[in-house]
Amino acid sequence: MLDYTFWLEWAQFAVRWLHVITAIAWIGSSFYFIALDLGLRPEEGAPKGVHGAAWQVHGGGFYHIQKYLVAPERMPADLTWFKWESYMTWVSGFAMLVLVYWAGAQFYLIDPSVADLPVWLAIAISLGSLTIGWIAYDLICKSRFGDDNTRLMLFLYVVLVVMAWGYTQVFSGRAALLHLGAFTATIMSANVFFIIIPNQKIVVADLMAGRAPDPKYGKIAKQRSTHNNYLTLPVLFLMLSNHYPLAFASEWNWLIASLVFLMGVTIRHFFNTHHAHKGTPWWTWGVTAVLFALIVWLSSLTGPQEEMDEAALPPAAQRFAEAPGFEAVTDIVMGRCSMCHAAEPGFDGIGRAPNAVHLETPAQIANAAHQIYVQSGLTHAMPPANLSFMEPDERAQIRTWYRAATEG
Structure with a gap:
Protein backbone atom coordinates (compact mmCIF):
# COMPACT_ATOMS: atom_id res chain seq x y z
CA MET A 1 0.00 0.00 0.00
CA LEU A 2 1.51 3.31 -1.10
CA ASP A 3 0.32 6.12 1.13
CA TYR A 4 0.80 9.89 1.26
CA THR A 5 3.99 9.61 3.31
CA PHE A 6 5.58 7.30 0.74
CA TRP A 7 5.05 9.79 -2.10
CA LEU A 8 6.02 12.74 0.08
CA GLU A 9 9.34 11.09 0.94
CA TRP A 10 10.16 10.54 -2.72
CA ALA A 11 9.10 14.07 -3.63
CA GLN A 12 11.47 15.37 -0.95
CA PHE A 13 14.24 13.11 -2.25
CA ALA A 14 13.79 14.32 -5.85
CA VAL A 15 13.70 18.00 -4.89
CA ARG A 16 16.67 17.60 -2.53
CA TRP A 17 18.64 15.97 -5.34
CA LEU A 18 17.82 18.87 -7.66
CA HIS A 19 18.73 21.34 -4.91
CA VAL A 20 22.14 19.76 -4.33
CA ILE A 21 22.94 19.61 -8.05
CA THR A 22 21.97 23.22 -8.75
CA ALA A 23 23.73 24.43 -5.59
CA ILE A 24 26.94 22.72 -6.70
CA ALA A 25 26.63 24.41 -10.09
CA TRP A 26 25.98 27.85 -8.57
CA ILE A 27 28.64 27.69 -5.89
CA GLY A 28 31.15 26.14 -8.25
CA SER A 29 30.75 28.85 -10.89
CA SER A 30 30.68 31.55 -8.19
CA PHE A 31 33.93 30.40 -6.60
CA TYR A 32 35.55 30.00 -9.99
CA PHE A 33 34.71 33.51 -11.17
CA ILE A 34 35.75 35.05 -7.84
CA ALA A 35 39.14 33.33 -8.06
CA LEU A 36 39.41 34.29 -11.74
CA ASP A 37 38.49 37.92 -11.13
CA LEU A 38 41.00 38.29 -8.30
CA GLY A 39 43.76 36.59 -10.27
CA LEU A 40 43.53 38.68 -13.45
CA ARG A 41 46.65 40.61 -14.46
CA PRO A 42 47.32 43.39 -17.02
CA GLU A 43 48.34 41.96 -20.39
CA GLU A 44 50.55 43.70 -22.92
CA GLY A 45 48.88 44.15 -26.28
CA ALA A 46 45.39 43.41 -24.94
CA PRO A 47 42.40 44.90 -26.81
CA LYS A 48 41.01 48.25 -25.70
CA GLY A 49 38.96 48.07 -22.54
CA VAL A 50 40.48 44.82 -21.25
CA HIS A 51 40.97 45.12 -17.49
CA GLY A 52 43.02 41.94 -17.07
CA ALA A 53 43.70 38.50 -18.43
CA ALA A 54 44.66 35.03 -17.28
CA TRP A 55 45.99 31.84 -18.80
CA GLN A 56 44.62 28.60 -17.40
CA VAL A 57 45.02 24.91 -18.14
CA HIS A 58 42.35 22.27 -17.57
CA GLY A 59 41.35 18.96 -19.10
CA GLY A 60 44.32 18.88 -21.44
CA GLY A 61 43.63 22.29 -22.96
CA PHE A 62 44.77 25.90 -22.48
CA TYR A 63 42.36 28.78 -21.94
CA HIS A 64 43.05 32.48 -22.48
CA ILE A 65 40.54 34.57 -20.53
CA GLN A 66 40.11 38.35 -20.73
CA LYS A 67 37.88 40.61 -18.65
CA TYR A 68 36.56 43.95 -19.84
CA LEU A 69 36.18 46.57 -17.14
CA VAL A 70 32.78 47.60 -18.49
CA ALA A 71 32.15 45.72 -21.75
CA PRO A 72 33.66 45.25 -25.22
CA GLU A 73 32.96 47.83 -27.89
CA ARG A 74 30.87 45.31 -29.80
CA MET A 75 28.77 42.58 -28.23
CA PRO A 76 29.54 38.98 -29.22
CA ALA A 77 26.81 36.95 -30.89
CA ASP A 78 26.89 34.16 -28.28
CA LEU A 79 26.91 35.51 -24.73
CA THR A 80 26.58 33.03 -21.85
CA SER A 300 28.49 20.90 25.05
CA LEU A 301 26.65 23.45 27.21
CA THR A 302 23.23 21.91 26.66
CA GLY A 303 20.74 22.66 29.43
CA PRO A 304 18.55 20.05 31.11
CA GLN A 305 16.08 18.25 28.83
CA GLU A 306 12.44 19.05 29.42
CA GLU A 307 10.07 16.12 29.74
CA MET A 308 7.28 16.18 27.19
CA ASP A 309 3.84 16.08 28.79
CA GLU A 310 1.49 13.80 26.87
CA ALA A 311 -1.43 16.08 27.69
CA ALA A 312 0.43 18.97 26.02
CA LEU A 313 1.11 17.12 22.76
CA PRO A 314 0.31 18.99 19.55
CA PRO A 315 -2.90 17.76 17.82
CA ALA A 316 -1.01 15.70 15.19
CA ALA A 317 1.00 13.84 17.84
CA GLN A 318 -2.09 13.42 20.03
CA ARG A 319 -3.77 11.63 17.13
CA PHE A 320 -0.96 9.09 17.04
CA ALA A 321 -1.09 8.62 20.81
CA GLU A 322 -4.79 7.78 20.58
CA ALA A 323 -4.57 5.56 17.50
CA PRO A 324 -5.16 1.78 17.81
CA GLY A 325 -1.95 -0.13 18.40
CA PHE A 326 -0.07 2.72 20.07
CA GLU A 327 0.62 0.76 23.25
CA ALA A 328 2.11 -2.11 21.27
CA VAL A 329 4.23 0.28 19.19
CA THR A 330 5.40 2.01 22.37
CA ASP A 331 6.63 -1.35 23.72
CA ILE A 332 8.38 -2.10 20.41
CA VAL A 333 10.12 1.26 20.23
CA MET A 334 11.19 1.21 23.86
CA GLY A 335 12.57 -2.27 23.43
CA ARG A 336 14.29 -1.75 20.08
CA CYS A 337 15.12 1.96 19.87
CA SER A 338 15.30 3.69 23.25
CA MET A 339 18.72 2.31 24.16
CA CYS A 340 20.14 4.83 21.65
CA HIS A 341 17.35 7.39 21.48
CA ALA A 342 17.65 8.47 25.09
CA ALA A 343 18.90 11.40 27.14
CA GLU A 344 21.68 9.08 28.27
CA PRO A 345 22.10 6.39 25.58
CA GLY A 346 22.97 2.94 26.86
CA PHE A 347 24.45 1.62 23.61
CA ASP A 348 28.25 1.53 23.43
CA GLY A 349 29.69 4.24 21.19
CA ILE A 350 26.53 6.40 21.19
CA GLY A 351 27.12 9.56 23.21
CA ARG A 352 23.97 11.45 22.23
CA ALA A 353 20.61 10.45 20.82
CA PRO A 354 20.83 10.33 16.99
CA ASN A 355 19.28 13.43 15.46
CA ALA A 356 18.35 14.52 19.00
CA VAL A 357 15.30 12.24 18.83
CA HIS A 358 14.37 10.85 22.27
CA LEU A 359 12.09 7.81 22.43
CA GLU A 360 11.85 7.09 26.15
CA THR A 361 8.23 8.03 26.85
CA PRO A 362 4.90 7.51 25.07
CA ALA A 363 4.69 11.26 24.46
CA GLN A 364 8.10 11.33 22.75
CA ILE A 365 7.17 8.32 20.64
CA ALA A 366 3.89 9.90 19.53
CA ASN A 367 5.70 13.13 18.65
CA ALA A 368 8.23 11.20 16.52
CA ALA A 369 5.60 9.10 14.74
CA HIS A 370 6.59 10.22 11.24
CA GLN A 371 10.29 9.43 11.75
CA ILE A 372 9.50 6.05 13.31
CA TYR A 373 7.19 5.14 10.43
CA VAL A 374 9.65 6.11 7.70
CA GLN A 375 12.78 4.77 9.39
CA SER A 376 11.39 1.52 10.83
CA GLY A 377 8.05 0.93 9.11
CA LEU A 378 8.42 1.86 5.46
CA THR A 379 12.15 1.05 5.45
CA HIS A 380 14.68 -0.91 7.50
CA ALA A 381 16.92 2.10 8.09
CA MET A 382 16.44 1.83 11.84
CA PRO A 383 17.68 0.19 13.93
CA PRO A 384 20.97 0.45 11.95
CA ALA A 385 21.99 -3.00 10.71
CA ASN A 386 19.01 -4.17 12.79
CA LEU A 387 21.30 -4.35 15.82
CA SER A 388 18.36 -4.64 18.20
CA PHE A 389 16.73 -7.38 16.08
CA MET A 390 13.42 -5.70 15.21
CA GLU A 391 11.12 -8.39 13.79
CA PRO A 392 9.13 -8.08 10.53
CA ASP A 393 5.83 -8.32 12.40
CA GLU A 394 6.94 -5.44 14.67
CA ARG A 395 7.59 -3.29 11.62
CA ALA A 396 4.16 -4.29 10.33
CA GLN A 397 2.58 -3.17 13.61
CA ILE A 398 4.29 0.24 13.22
CA ARG A 399 2.87 0.59 9.71
CA THR A 400 -0.62 -0.43 10.78
CA TRP A 401 -0.59 2.00 13.73
CA TYR A 402 0.69 4.95 11.68
CA ARG A 403 -1.80 4.40 8.87
CA ALA A 404 -4.66 4.04 11.32
CA ALA A 405 -3.79 7.47 12.74
CA THR A 406 -3.37 9.18 9.36
CA GLU A 407 -6.30 7.57 7.58
CA GLY A 408 -8.77 7.63 10.44
Whole structure:
Protein backbone atom coordinates (compact mmCIF):
# COMPACT_ATOMS: atom_id res chain seq x y z
CA MET A 1 0.00 0.00 0.00
CA LEU A 2 1.51 3.31 -1.10
CA ASP A 3 0.32 6.12 1.13
CA TYR A 4 0.80 9.89 1.26
CA THR A 5 3.99 9.61 3.31
CA PHE A 6 5.58 7.30 0.74
CA TRP A 7 5.05 9.79 -2.10
CA LEU A 8 6.02 12.74 0.08
CA GLU A 9 9.34 11.09 0.94
CA TRP A 10 10.16 10.54 -2.72
CA ALA A 11 9.10 14.07 -3.63
CA GLN A 12 11.47 15.37 -0.95
CA PHE A 13 14.24 13.11 -2.25
CA ALA A 14 13.79 14.32 -5.85
CA VAL A 15 13.70 18.00 -4.89
CA ARG A 16 16.67 17.60 -2.53
CA TRP A 17 18.64 15.97 -5.34
CA LEU A 18 17.82 18.87 -7.66
CA HIS A 19 18.73 21.34 -4.91
CA VAL A 20 22.14 19.76 -4.33
CA ILE A 21 22.94 19.61 -8.05
CA THR A 22 21.97 23.22 -8.75
CA ALA A 23 23.73 24.43 -5.59
CA ILE A 24 26.94 22.72 -6.70
CA ALA A 25 26.63 24.41 -10.09
CA TRP A 26 25.98 27.85 -8.57
CA ILE A 27 28.64 27.69 -5.89
CA GLY A 28 31.15 26.14 -8.25
CA SER A 29 30.75 28.85 -10.89
CA SER A 30 30.68 31.55 -8.19
CA PHE A 31 33.93 30.40 -6.60
CA TYR A 32 35.55 30.00 -9.99
CA PHE A 33 34.71 33.51 -11.17
CA ILE A 34 35.75 35.05 -7.84
CA ALA A 35 39.14 33.33 -8.06
CA LEU A 36 39.41 34.29 -11.74
CA ASP A 37 38.49 37.92 -11.13
CA LEU A 38 41.00 38.29 -8.30
CA GLY A 39 43.76 36.59 -10.27
CA LEU A 40 43.53 38.68 -13.45
CA ARG A 41 46.65 40.61 -14.46
CA PRO A 42 47.32 43.39 -17.02
CA GLU A 43 48.34 41.96 -20.39
CA GLU A 44 50.55 43.70 -22.92
CA GLY A 45 48.88 44.15 -26.28
CA ALA A 46 45.39 43.41 -24.94
CA PRO A 47 42.40 44.90 -26.81
CA LYS A 48 41.01 48.25 -25.70
CA GLY A 49 38.96 48.07 -22.54
CA VAL A 50 40.48 44.82 -21.25
CA HIS A 51 40.97 45.12 -17.49
CA GLY A 52 43.02 41.94 -17.07
CA ALA A 53 43.70 38.50 -18.43
CA ALA A 54 44.66 35.03 -17.28
CA TRP A 55 45.99 31.84 -18.80
CA GLN A 56 44.62 28.60 -17.40
CA VAL A 57 45.02 24.91 -18.14
CA HIS A 58 42.35 22.27 -17.57
CA GLY A 59 41.35 18.96 -19.10
CA GLY A 60 44.32 18.88 -21.44
CA GLY A 61 43.63 22.29 -22.96
CA PHE A 62 44.77 25.90 -22.48
CA TYR A 63 42.36 28.78 -21.94
CA HIS A 64 43.05 32.48 -22.48
CA ILE A 65 40.54 34.57 -20.53
CA GLN A 66 40.11 38.35 -20.73
CA LYS A 67 37.88 40.61 -18.65
CA TYR A 68 36.56 43.95 -19.84
CA LEU A 69 36.18 46.57 -17.14
CA VAL A 70 32.78 47.60 -18.49
CA ALA A 71 32.15 45.72 -21.75
CA PRO A 72 33.66 45.25 -25.22
CA GLU A 73 32.96 47.83 -27.89
CA ARG A 74 30.87 45.31 -29.80
CA MET A 75 28.77 42.58 -28.23
CA PRO A 76 29.54 38.98 -29.22
CA ALA A 77 26.81 36.95 -30.89
CA ASP A 78 26.89 34.16 -28.28
CA LEU A 79 26.91 35.51 -24.73
CA THR A 80 26.58 33.03 -21.85
CA TRP A 81 24.65 34.20 -18.80
CA PHE A 82 25.31 32.57 -15.43
CA LYS A 83 21.99 32.91 -13.67
CA TRP A 84 19.89 29.75 -13.86
CA GLU A 85 22.13 27.97 -11.35
CA SER A 86 21.21 30.59 -8.77
CA TYR A 87 17.52 30.69 -9.65
CA MET A 88 17.02 26.92 -9.55
CA THR A 89 18.99 26.59 -6.32
CA TRP A 90 16.53 28.96 -4.64
CA VAL A 91 13.43 27.46 -6.29
CA SER A 92 14.40 23.91 -5.34
CA GLY A 93 15.40 25.06 -1.84
CA PHE A 94 12.04 26.78 -1.37
CA ALA A 95 10.30 23.62 -2.58
CA MET A 96 12.22 21.69 0.08
CA LEU A 97 11.09 24.20 2.70
CA VAL A 98 7.48 23.66 1.66
CA LEU A 99 7.67 19.86 1.44
CA VAL A 100 9.56 19.31 4.69
CA TYR A 101 8.96 22.24 7.05
CA TRP A 102 5.54 23.43 5.91
CA ALA A 103 3.95 20.07 5.07
CA GLY A 104 5.50 18.64 8.25
CA ALA A 105 5.17 21.79 10.35
CA GLN A 106 3.94 19.96 13.45
CA PHE A 107 6.98 17.67 13.35
CA TYR A 108 9.83 19.87 12.09
CA LEU A 109 8.84 23.53 12.26
CA ILE A 110 6.94 23.93 15.52
CA ASP A 111 8.34 23.08 18.94
CA PRO A 112 5.65 23.64 21.61
CA SER A 113 8.35 24.04 24.27
CA VAL A 114 9.68 27.04 22.30
CA ALA A 115 6.46 28.58 20.95
CA ASP A 116 3.16 26.72 20.64
CA LEU A 117 2.19 28.26 17.31
CA PRO A 118 -0.71 27.25 15.08
CA VAL A 119 0.53 25.84 11.78
CA TRP A 120 -0.75 28.76 9.71
CA LEU A 121 1.10 31.29 11.87
CA ALA A 122 4.37 29.33 11.81
CA ILE A 123 4.22 29.16 8.00
CA ALA A 124 3.36 32.88 7.81
CA ILE A 125 6.40 33.73 9.95
CA SER A 126 8.54 31.47 7.78
CA LEU A 127 7.48 33.08 4.50
CA GLY A 128 7.22 36.61 5.89
CA SER A 129 10.74 36.58 7.34
CA LEU A 130 12.26 35.59 3.99
CA THR A 131 10.31 38.27 2.11
CA ILE A 132 10.80 41.10 4.59
CA GLY A 133 14.45 40.16 5.04
CA TRP A 134 15.25 40.69 1.37
CA ILE A 135 13.28 43.95 1.16
CA ALA A 136 15.02 45.42 4.23
CA TYR A 137 18.46 44.30 3.05
CA ASP A 138 17.92 45.78 -0.42
CA LEU A 139 16.74 49.13 0.96
CA ILE A 140 19.74 49.36 3.30
CA CYS A 141 22.16 48.58 0.46
CA LYS A 142 20.59 51.30 -1.69
CA SER A 143 20.66 53.90 1.10
CA ARG A 144 23.52 56.25 1.91
CA PHE A 145 24.43 53.93 4.76
CA GLY A 146 25.24 51.28 2.15
CA ASP A 147 27.81 53.47 0.41
CA ASP A 148 30.46 52.29 2.86
CA ASN A 149 30.70 48.55 2.19
CA THR A 150 32.69 47.75 5.35
CA ARG A 151 30.16 49.54 7.54
CA LEU A 152 27.35 47.87 5.66
CA MET A 153 28.76 44.36 6.10
CA LEU A 154 29.30 44.89 9.84
CA PHE A 155 25.70 46.03 10.18
CA LEU A 156 24.46 43.08 8.16
CA TYR A 157 26.35 40.73 10.46
CA VAL A 158 24.51 42.24 13.44
CA VAL A 159 21.23 41.69 11.58
CA LEU A 160 22.12 38.04 10.97
CA VAL A 161 22.91 37.54 14.67
CA VAL A 162 19.55 39.07 15.62
CA MET A 163 17.79 36.83 13.08
CA ALA A 164 19.61 33.77 14.44
CA TRP A 165 18.37 34.56 17.94
CA GLY A 166 14.89 35.46 16.72
CA TYR A 167 14.36 32.23 14.80
CA THR A 168 15.28 30.18 17.88
CA GLN A 169 12.53 31.99 19.81
CA VAL A 170 9.75 30.82 17.49
CA PHE A 171 10.87 27.61 15.75
CA SER A 172 12.43 24.28 16.67
CA GLY A 173 16.23 24.30 16.75
CA ARG A 174 16.40 22.34 13.50
CA ALA A 175 14.02 24.74 11.74
CA ALA A 176 15.68 27.84 13.23
CA LEU A 177 19.09 27.14 11.70
CA LEU A 178 17.54 25.98 8.45
CA HIS A 179 15.54 29.21 8.21
CA LEU A 180 18.59 31.32 8.95
CA GLY A 181 20.23 29.58 5.99
CA ALA A 182 17.14 30.15 3.84
CA PHE A 183 17.01 33.81 4.93
CA THR A 184 20.63 34.28 3.83
CA ALA A 185 20.26 32.23 0.64
CA THR A 186 17.18 34.27 -0.34
CA ILE A 187 19.25 37.44 -0.11
CA MET A 188 21.99 35.85 -2.21
CA SER A 189 19.71 34.58 -4.96
CA ALA A 190 17.66 37.79 -4.97
CA ASN A 191 20.92 39.72 -5.43
CA VAL A 192 21.43 37.78 -8.65
CA PHE A 193 17.81 38.03 -9.84
CA PHE A 194 17.01 41.65 -8.91
CA ILE A 195 20.40 43.39 -9.04
CA ILE A 196 23.31 41.63 -10.73
CA ILE A 197 21.60 40.27 -13.85
CA PRO A 198 19.38 43.36 -14.45
CA ASN A 199 22.43 45.62 -14.17
CA GLN A 200 24.29 43.48 -16.68
CA LYS A 201 21.31 43.66 -19.01
CA ILE A 202 21.35 47.47 -18.78
CA VAL A 203 25.00 47.45 -19.84
CA VAL A 204 24.24 45.11 -22.75
CA ALA A 205 21.29 47.29 -23.87
CA ASP A 206 23.46 50.41 -23.80
CA LEU A 207 26.11 48.73 -25.94
CA MET A 208 23.58 47.50 -28.46
CA ALA A 209 22.14 51.02 -28.67
CA GLY A 210 25.58 52.52 -29.17
CA ARG A 211 25.68 54.24 -25.75
CA ALA A 212 28.60 54.16 -23.33
CA PRO A 213 27.56 52.00 -20.32
CA ASP A 214 27.52 53.69 -16.92
CA PRO A 215 30.18 52.07 -14.67
CA LYS A 216 27.91 52.48 -11.61
CA TYR A 217 25.92 49.39 -12.59
CA GLY A 218 29.04 47.27 -12.42
CA LYS A 219 29.96 48.81 -9.06
CA ILE A 220 26.55 47.98 -7.58
CA ALA A 221 26.67 44.42 -8.90
CA LYS A 222 30.18 44.03 -7.49
CA GLN A 223 28.98 45.00 -4.00
CA ARG A 224 26.21 42.39 -4.06
CA SER A 225 28.57 39.78 -5.49
CA THR A 226 30.99 40.45 -2.62
CA HIS A 227 28.22 39.85 -0.10
CA ASN A 228 27.36 36.57 -1.81
CA ASN A 229 31.02 35.60 -1.70
CA TYR A 230 31.23 35.84 2.09
CA LEU A 231 27.80 34.32 2.76
CA THR A 232 28.19 31.12 0.75
CA LEU A 233 30.09 28.98 3.27
CA PRO A 234 27.87 29.82 6.26
CA VAL A 235 24.78 28.97 4.18
CA LEU A 236 26.24 25.54 3.40
CA PHE A 237 26.84 24.92 7.11
CA LEU A 238 23.31 25.98 8.03
CA MET A 239 21.73 23.83 5.33
CA LEU A 240 23.66 20.79 6.55
CA SER A 241 23.10 21.54 10.23
CA ASN A 242 19.73 19.74 10.31
CA HIS A 243 21.68 16.46 10.19
CA TYR A 244 23.75 17.35 13.27
CA PRO A 245 21.93 17.82 16.59
CA LEU A 246 25.09 19.15 18.26
CA ALA A 247 24.59 22.23 16.10
CA PHE A 248 20.82 22.70 15.98
CA ALA A 249 19.75 21.15 19.29
CA SER A 250 22.22 23.06 21.42
CA GLU A 251 20.92 25.65 23.86
CA TRP A 252 23.32 28.08 22.19
CA ASN A 253 22.42 27.22 18.58
CA TRP A 254 21.89 30.88 17.66
CA LEU A 255 25.37 31.79 18.90
CA ILE A 256 26.86 28.80 17.08
CA ALA A 257 25.26 30.07 13.86
CA SER A 258 26.62 33.57 14.53
CA LEU A 259 30.17 32.23 14.88
CA VAL A 260 29.76 30.23 11.67
CA PHE A 261 29.26 33.49 9.76
CA LEU A 262 32.61 34.72 11.15
CA MET A 263 34.24 31.46 10.03
CA GLY A 264 32.90 32.15 6.55
CA VAL A 265 34.64 35.53 6.60
CA THR A 266 38.01 34.17 7.74
CA ILE A 267 38.03 31.29 5.25
CA ARG A 268 36.98 33.44 2.30
CA HIS A 269 39.52 36.13 3.29
CA PHE A 270 42.28 33.54 3.01
CA PHE A 271 41.27 32.41 -0.47
CA ASN A 272 40.41 35.90 -1.73
CA THR A 273 43.79 37.23 -0.62
CA HIS A 274 45.64 34.23 -2.02
CA HIS A 275 43.87 34.38 -5.39
CA ALA A 276 44.59 38.11 -5.63
CA HIS A 277 48.32 37.38 -5.15
CA LYS A 278 48.39 39.62 -2.07
CA GLY A 279 49.98 37.08 0.20
CA THR A 280 48.95 33.94 2.04
CA PRO A 281 47.35 34.92 5.37
CA TRP A 282 47.76 31.63 7.22
CA TRP A 283 46.63 33.34 10.42
CA THR A 284 43.05 33.12 9.18
CA TRP A 285 43.11 29.36 9.69
CA GLY A 286 44.19 29.86 13.28
CA VAL A 287 41.26 32.20 13.85
CA THR A 288 38.95 29.74 12.11
CA ALA A 289 40.17 26.92 14.37
CA VAL A 290 39.54 29.05 17.47
CA LEU A 291 36.02 29.90 16.26
CA PHE A 292 35.30 26.24 15.58
CA ALA A 293 36.64 25.27 19.02
CA LEU A 294 34.23 27.80 20.55
CA ILE A 295 31.38 26.24 18.58
CA VAL A 296 32.30 22.76 19.81
CA TRP A 297 32.47 24.05 23.40
CA LEU A 298 29.11 25.83 23.11
CA SER A 299 27.49 22.64 21.81
CA SER A 300 28.49 20.90 25.05
CA LEU A 301 26.65 23.45 27.21
CA THR A 302 23.23 21.91 26.66
CA GLY A 303 20.74 22.66 29.43
CA PRO A 304 18.55 20.05 31.11
CA GLN A 305 16.08 18.25 28.83
CA GLU A 306 12.44 19.05 29.42
CA GLU A 307 10.07 16.12 29.74
CA MET A 308 7.28 16.18 27.19
CA ASP A 309 3.84 16.08 28.79
CA GLU A 310 1.49 13.80 26.87
CA ALA A 311 -1.43 16.08 27.69
CA ALA A 312 0.43 18.97 26.02
CA LEU A 313 1.11 17.12 22.76
CA PRO A 314 0.31 18.99 19.55
CA PRO A 315 -2.90 17.76 17.82
CA ALA A 316 -1.01 15.70 15.19
CA ALA A 317 1.00 13.84 17.84
CA GLN A 318 -2.09 13.42 20.03
CA ARG A 319 -3.77 11.63 17.13
CA PHE A 320 -0.96 9.09 17.04
CA ALA A 321 -1.09 8.62 20.81
CA GLU A 322 -4.79 7.78 20.58
CA ALA A 323 -4.57 5.56 17.50
CA PRO A 324 -5.16 1.78 17.81
CA GLY A 325 -1.95 -0.13 18.40
CA PHE A 326 -0.07 2.72 20.07
CA GLU A 327 0.62 0.76 23.25
CA ALA A 328 2.11 -2.11 21.27
CA VAL A 329 4.23 0.28 19.19
CA THR A 330 5.40 2.01 22.37
CA ASP A 331 6.63 -1.35 23.72
CA ILE A 332 8.38 -2.10 20.41
CA VAL A 333 10.12 1.26 20.23
CA MET A 334 11.19 1.21 23.86
CA GLY A 335 12.57 -2.27 23.43
CA ARG A 336 14.29 -1.75 20.08
CA CYS A 337 15.12 1.96 19.87
CA SER A 338 15.30 3.69 23.25
CA MET A 339 18.72 2.31 24.16
CA CYS A 340 20.14 4.83 21.65
CA HIS A 341 17.35 7.39 21.48
CA ALA A 342 17.65 8.47 25.09
CA ALA A 343 18.90 11.40 27.14
CA GLU A 344 21.68 9.08 28.27
CA PRO A 345 22.10 6.39 25.58
CA GLY A 346 22.97 2.94 26.86
CA PHE A 347 24.45 1.62 23.61
CA ASP A 348 28.25 1.53 23.43
CA GLY A 349 29.69 4.24 21.19
CA ILE A 350 26.53 6.40 21.19
CA GLY A 351 27.12 9.56 23.21
CA ARG A 352 23.97 11.45 22.23
CA ALA A 353 20.61 10.45 20.82
CA PRO A 354 20.83 10.33 16.99
CA ASN A 355 19.28 13.43 15.46
CA ALA A 356 18.35 14.52 19.00
CA VAL A 357 15.30 12.24 18.83
CA HIS A 358 14.37 10.85 22.27
CA LEU A 359 12.09 7.81 22.43
CA GLU A 360 11.85 7.09 26.15
CA THR A 361 8.23 8.03 26.85
CA PRO A 362 4.90 7.51 25.07
CA ALA A 363 4.69 11.26 24.46
CA GLN A 364 8.10 11.33 22.75
CA ILE A 365 7.17 8.32 20.64
CA ALA A 366 3.89 9.90 19.53
CA ASN A 367 5.70 13.13 18.65
CA ALA A 368 8.23 11.20 16.52
CA ALA A 369 5.60 9.10 14.74
CA HIS A 370 6.59 10.22 11.24
CA GLN A 371 10.29 9.43 11.75
CA ILE A 372 9.50 6.05 13.31
CA TYR A 373 7.19 5.14 10.43
CA VAL A 374 9.65 6.11 7.70
CA GLN A 375 12.78 4.77 9.39
CA SER A 376 11.39 1.52 10.83
CA GLY A 377 8.05 0.93 9.11
CA LEU A 378 8.42 1.86 5.46
CA THR A 379 12.15 1.05 5.45
CA HIS A 380 14.68 -0.91 7.50
CA ALA A 381 16.92 2.10 8.09
CA MET A 382 16.44 1.83 11.84
CA PRO A 383 17.68 0.19 13.93
CA PRO A 384 20.97 0.45 11.95
CA ALA A 385 21.99 -3.00 10.71
CA ASN A 386 19.01 -4.17 12.79
CA LEU A 387 21.30 -4.35 15.82
CA SER A 388 18.36 -4.64 18.20
CA PHE A 389 16.73 -7.38 16.08
CA MET A 390 13.42 -5.70 15.21
CA GLU A 391 11.12 -8.39 13.79
CA PRO A 392 9.13 -8.08 10.53
CA ASP A 393 5.83 -8.32 12.40
CA GLU A 394 6.94 -5.44 14.67
CA ARG A 395 7.59 -3.29 11.62
CA ALA A 396 4.16 -4.29 10.33
CA GLN A 397 2.58 -3.17 13.61
CA ILE A 398 4.29 0.24 13.22
CA ARG A 399 2.87 0.59 9.71
CA THR A 400 -0.62 -0.43 10.78
CA TRP A 401 -0.59 2.00 13.73
CA TYR A 402 0.69 4.95 11.68
CA ARG A 403 -1.80 4.40 8.87
CA ALA A 404 -4.66 4.04 11.32
CA ALA A 405 -3.79 7.47 12.74
CA THR A 406 -3.37 9.18 9.36
CA GLU A 407 -6.30 7.57 7.58
CA GLY A 408 -8.77 7.63 10.44
